[in-house]
Amino acid sequence: MTLSLWSRIDIETSERRQHALDYQAEFLSKRITRQFLEQVNALKRLAAYWDHNGGFNKETWRKNAEELHKDFPNFKAIEWTDKNYVIQWIEPMAGNEQALGFNVAFNESRRRALDSARAQGDINSTPVITLQQGGQGVVVYVPISKGENFQGFIVGVFLVEQLLGSLISPREEEHFHVRVYEGDKLIFSNSATDVSPDITAAADWKPLQFSWRLSVQPKSGWLHNYSSPLPAFVMSAGTILSALLAWVCYLAMSLGRQRRSLLSANEALQSEVASRQEVEQTLSHVITHDALTGLPNRSFFQEDLAQAILRAQRANKYLAVMLVDLDQFKKINDTLTHSAGDQLVVALTKRFNTLLENEISIARAGGDEFMMLLENPESVDEVIAIANRIMACMKQPFTLNDEEVFITCSIGIAVYPEGGVSAEDLIRNADAALYRAKAAGRNGYHFYTTGMHAEALKRLELDRWLREAIERNELSLAFQPKVNLKTRDYTGAEVLLRWYRPEQGFISPAEFIPLAEETGLIKELGMWVVRRACQQLSEWRGTPLSHIRLAINLSAIQLEDKELVHKIDNLLREFDVPPRQLEFELTEEVFIQNIESNMAHLNELIKMGFRLSIDDFGVGYSSLAYLKHFPISCIKIDRSFVSQLETNADDRVIINAVIAMAHNLNLSVVAEGVETEAQAAYLQKQGCDEAQGYLFAKPLPPDQLYKLATSLRNGTSLQQG
Numbered sequence: 001m002t003l004s005l006w007s008r009i010d011i012e013t014s015e016r017r018q019h020a021l022d023y024q025a026e027f028l029s030k031r032i033t034r035q036f037l038e039q040v041n042a043l044k045r046l047a048a049y050w051d052h053n054g055g056f057n058k059e060t061w062r063k064n065a066e067e068l069h070k071d072f073p074n075f076k077a078i079e080w081t082d083k084n085y086v087i088q089w090i091e092p093m094a095g096n097e098q099a100l101g102f103n104v105a106f107n108e109s110r111r112r113a114l115d116s117a118r119a120q121g122d123i124n125s126t127p128v129i130t131l132q133q134g135g136q137g138v139v140v141y142v143p144i145s146k147g148e149n150f151q152g153f154i155v156g157v158f159l160v161e162q163l164l165g166s167l168i169s170p171r172e173e174e175h176f177h178v179r180v181y182e183g184d185k186l187i188f189s190n191s192a193t194d195v196s197p198d199i200t201a202a203a204d205w206k207p208l209q210f211s212w213r214l215s216v217q218p219k220s221g222w223l224h225n226y227s228s229p230l231p232a233f234v235m236s237a238g239t240i241l242s243a244l245l246a247w248v249c250y251l252a253m254s255l256g257r258q259r260r261s262l263l264s265a266n267e268a269l270q271s272e273v274a275s276r277q278e279v280e281q282t283l284s285h286v287i288t289h290d291a292l293t294g295l296p297n298r299s300f301f302q303e304d305l306a307q308a309i310l311r312a313q314r315a316n317k318y319l320a321v322m323l324v325d326l327d328q329f330k331k332i333n334d335t336l337t338h339s340a341g342d343q344l345v346v347a348l349t350k351r352f353n354t355l356l357e358n359e360i361s362i363a364r365a366g367g368d369e370f371m372m373l374l375e376n377p378e379s380v381d382e383v384i385a386i387a388n389r390i391m392a393c394m395k396q397p398f399t400l401n402d403e404e405v406f407i408t409c410s411i412g413i414a415v416y417p418e419g420g421v422s423a424e425d426l427i428r429n430a431d432a433a434l435y436r437a438k439a440a441g442r443n444g445y446h447f448y449t450t451g452m453h454a455e456a457l458k459r460l461e462l463d464r465w466l467r468e469a470i471e472r473n474e475l476s477l478a479f480q481p482k483v484n485l486k487t488r489d490y491t492g493a494e495v496l497l498r499w500y501r502p503e504q505g506f507i508s509p510a511e512f513i514p515l516a517e518e519t520g521l522i523k524e525l526g527m528w529v530v531r532r533a534c535q536q537l538s539e540w541r542g543t544p545l546s547h548i549r550l551a552i553n554l555s556a557i558q559l560e561d562k563e564l565v566h567k568i569d570n571l572l573r574e575f576d577v578p579p580r581q582l583e584f585e586l587t588e589e590v591f592i593q594n595i596e597s598n599m600a601h602l603n604e605l606i607k608m609g610f611r612l613s614i615d616d617f618g619v620g621y622s623s624l625a626y627l628k629h630f631p632i633s634c635i636k637i638d639r640s641f642v643s644q645l646e647t648n649a650d651d652r653v654i655i656n657a658v659i660a661m662a663h664n665l666n667l668s669v670v671a672e673g674v675e676t677e678a679q680a681a682y683l684q685k686q687g688c689d690e691a692q693g694y695l696f697a698k699p700l701p702p703d704q705l706y707k708l709a710t711s712l713r714n715g716t717s718l719q720q721g
């Protein structure tokens with residue numbers, strides 16, 4: 001009996017395994033179809049946008065195609081092919097140069113696809129062909145309009161290897177050997193290590209005009225998961241079971257005796273358990289819910305989402321995760337106190353609850369961030385409609401501390417399965433989309449696309465590298481001289497941080513400083529800059545640079561550090577540097593946000609003898625009111641005004657007004673980014689005091705600044721102006 005049972009279980013295990021593999025092949029085919037069509041749909045959107053605008057100029061085309069390529073890096077090229085089938089514009093150009101100007105009609109497969117797309121006014125694609133720019137690929141044509149209105153094609157070019165390689169997920173790569181055939185021709189195969197030859201599944205892949213077939217063979221890791229220990233277990237168990245039977249009979253008799261005595265003890269325990277359960281229920285509500293709003297918290301939401309994903313997977317439905325973040329919450333907390341911030345969160349929760357009723361699960365992720373889950377949306381339009389409803393419900397003001405306050409929100413959206421197949425991925429990707437929505441100017445929503453994942457990973461990587469940068473000795477300082485516009489004497493220098501990572505080369509501060517500000521790492525980096533600048537000043541003692549004044553950039557975030565002034569004071573003492581040799585450049589937001597605490601910090605710095613100046617003046621708030629209240633000595637006109645002054649009358653008006661106003665308030669003015677003699681002459685004529693820019697000197701490493709100072713020793717000096 002044990003033997004026949006063993007053989008039956010073995011057959012069933014093999015059948016189950018084949019069934020699971022068939023399902024995998026089918027699932028893989030559906031999933032990559034969906035992901036591929038997502039990229040094709042992006043092309044269609046670009047074509048519709050072109051049609052709607054009645055065409056693009058080259059710059060608009062480049063911007064749109066570049067954006068699309070950023071979101072979908074799988075495109076080898078995105079092209080504009082005109083009515084005569086000539087490729088006119090390509091994005092990106094690098095690696096695709098050979099295709100520019102190529103008349104596509106010379107290639108028969110391409111011409112057939114083009115003719116058909118044009119005749120039917122609908123998308124069409126080539127089979128696998130040898131691309132003009134090299135490699136085996138497929139080309140997708142989206143015609144713009146039909147008949148007389150036909151204007152040309154938006155074209156997507158894919159390298160087969162790259163396209164299929166990226167559509168297959170790392171998990172599938174690990175577990176399956178996937179081959180793709182067009183007819184009998186093998187067009188793609190991923191790594192084939194450790195493959196079991198005796199089991200295979202196949203599925204069709206036929207999006208657009210493609211007629212491809214997938215063949216999937218499992219690798220040993222996957223097979224291991226499906227190999228059942230049951231047959232072996234049945235064999236051993238059958239033998240052991242008979243021996244145990246006798247032993248069990250004996251136990252049954254003695255257990256009967258024990259059971260009677262346990263019954264009475266059990267009754268007493270029952271009432272104890274009931275009261276504990278009550279406590280546990282209260283406790284579990286506290287652990288899984290937010291105390292302020294009563295909404296589920298992040299971890300509860302994540303568990304709920306994992307269940308919803310299983311339901312969506314079984315029913316082959318979509319679901320959408322939306323992260324909603326208020327745009328001005330910090331400002332409200334800072335200006336109207338934290339309790340006003342709490343009132344706002346509670347009032348908003350009420351609006352969400354009435355607005356969205358039961359169709360959406362809502363949780364509070366903390367602070368001003370809410371998480372929402374919409375199950376089974378019929379289409380993306382339904383998700384968009386809900387995002388619009390959420391934004392619209394904020395249009396009415398909120399009353400906080402008897403004041404009417406208007407707020408807006410940004411929303412990041414990830415849709416299962418394209419936007420992630422696990423709860424963790426969907427939330428992370430919705431967060432990346434939220435970041436995009438914020439970067440695009442706030443008060444809007446953004447959907448996650450695959451390109452964003454790469455962007456988020458890049459930011460994470462950059463953050464990791466930056467955290468190692470100090471220890472790996474990759475940071476240094478550059479010094480850009482400032483000159484007196486009348487005498488052309490050097491008056492000091494601005495300190496600029498430089499980061500050289502051997503594996504990547506120079507990384508621009510414009511890239512890493514905003515990231516460091518966002519993560520708070522700027523506090524550590526900023527102190528490193530002050531330390532290194534003080535150390536440099538002490539090394540220059542007794543040289544022509546002995547008395548140079550250095551201007552250091554200070555971020556608003558650094559002022560949050562209550563110990564900042566104390567730390568700077570300690571560094572001055574350690575290197576014996578007089579405060580008059582340091583100046584701090586602050587951006588306008590310092591004077592607008594956190595006014596009370598910033599004012600206290602700045603007054604302390606002034607008391608210690610430092611000069612303060614406003615950097616990038618004119619690009620931010622440009623509110624003049626704050627200038628009266630803060631102890632500043634200098635305004636730096638942003639280089640965006642200077643660079644256009646020869647051609648833009650508005651910029652000249654702004655520059656003149658800033659100089660006049662600053663002089664009325666007894667402040668000196670420095671112009672940034674002066675590159676031409678004409679700009680310098682204009683600024684001098686308007687009475688601007690100092691200037692900085694490539695015309696005079698680029699930011700220099702310390703030894704070059706030293707050389708410059710030595711060469712000027714007998715003429716111009718680098719000492720305080």
Ligand SMILES: Nc1nc2c(ncn2[C@@H]2O[C@@H]3COP(=O)(O)O[C@H]4[C@@H](O)[C@H](n5cnc6c(=O)[nH]c(N)nc65)O[C@@H]4COP(=O)(O)O[C@H]3[C@H]2O)c(=O)[nH]1
Binds near residue numbers: 522615672692
């Ligand atoms: N096109 C042009 N550019 C010119 C010219 N003259 C100077 N520049 C560049 O303009 C930027 C001036 O610095 P910023 O406005 O303070 O803008 C700085 C500053 O906001 C930030 N940054 C750099 N170092 C630090 C630092 O140590 N701390 C903080 N908080 N921010 C820093 O990064 C920004 C960018 O720094 P950089 O890339 O070094 O770019 C520098 C400088 O290299 C010119 O004639 N033409």
